[in-house]
Amino acid sequence: LSLFESTTTSRDHTNDPLASQQWHLEAEHFHEAHENNGFGSPEIIATVFDTGYDPNHSDLPKLAGWYDHVEKSPTPYDYFGHGTAVAGIIMQIPNNNIGGIGVSPGISLWVRKVLNDGGAGAWDTISEAIVAQTTTCKGMREKNQNIRCVFNFSLQGVGPIPSVDAALDLAYKEGIIGVAAAGNISISLDFFPIYPATKKGTIPVSALTRDNKLASFSAYGIKINTVAAAGSLVVVPVPSFGPNGNISEYRTWSGTSFAAPQVVGAISLAWSKFRNFDPEQMKLLLFGSTDFIPGLEKYVTSGGIINAVMMLEESSEIPETPVDFRVITTTHISTETSFLQLGRRILGFTHYISEEPVDEITVNKNSVSATLIIKPNISNVPALSKMVVNNLKEDTRYYQAIRSFDRFGNTSSLTPVLETSTRKSELFAARTFVDESGSP
16 A cells, blocks of 8 residues: 555545545544544543554644653653554544544543563553553542543453453453454454453454455454454554654554554544443444444454444434344243344343342343343344353242343333243253243
């Protein structure tokens, strides 16, 4: 890809010469998102944990905060280029007649250098930085309840890592969202623990090519909830010095490292608008706001490429009922369902289970335990779901209901409240749930 060859259409909201070559802006509808909703709020704090930052780059803003955890220095200079590229995808200054445009350049950026000038690092250093930034975000939010924090990890290793687990558990408890590169190895995250991508609660991001295919180098996953973004030949800013520098301060770079910050940007724009959303609601919004790509559902849970403008659409409607939804069997062991069409607004199902009598009101208030089943936002795809009910007590009566939900968390009933009992002598036998009339 030549840096002088236009690959997408230009937009009126920016005069930056390389914006027309940043194909992810068009493919993921960031141009529309910017035109309709702006560049994001400075109350949204994105933090890049990487090789540092070039504060002298002509197209990058001043940082809101920074620290070098490798050299224990207050200035995280980037002599490798990777961190500058990742941060630049988020923060390139718009409308300055220089370079390109960031996906959410109106937010605030922190950089914590955790990788050395060769691009390598230690897990303890990364964990230390996560805890430090979590403490910083907590302090900022105590002063301003509108503050929201998103972490970007464009790095990979093999886990699990106890220190990283503990640090991220602390971050997620504070309401921070973590986004990670899925990894530049063609392997399923369902079976191979690339870290921190496979840490529970983290959003792994796979890389796509310009022709909407999973990049040959990209990790992927279905059981672990993954999303996908542009990761091939992405135009990025880099320092003019170092092994990955370029005299023009720009280059094209491929990798899941450069897909992850696009997801950070989409979340940042959405959180700028929907400030009352908690992290789980924001994740539902992300997974439900994708453009379906045929065949990608075999590799990526979301089934498509992220759509930034769709994440900004408002909705309070009750989601439609899937076409031909059927409960095939329902027992205290499992519930098996089928459906032919999910519909555009349906993201998945929630299976509620309770020992106490429940009705539609209490179920809808999420006052009972639930098993969450996320399905790709795909139409006209036959599907079968079997939800296994585990750890039920003997000689106990149980109540359950199944509801569909959309990307805004709106729900609609798919079954009435059903009940069954688990007899000690028949604990592992199939027992049928019945409705109020006694019908199966």
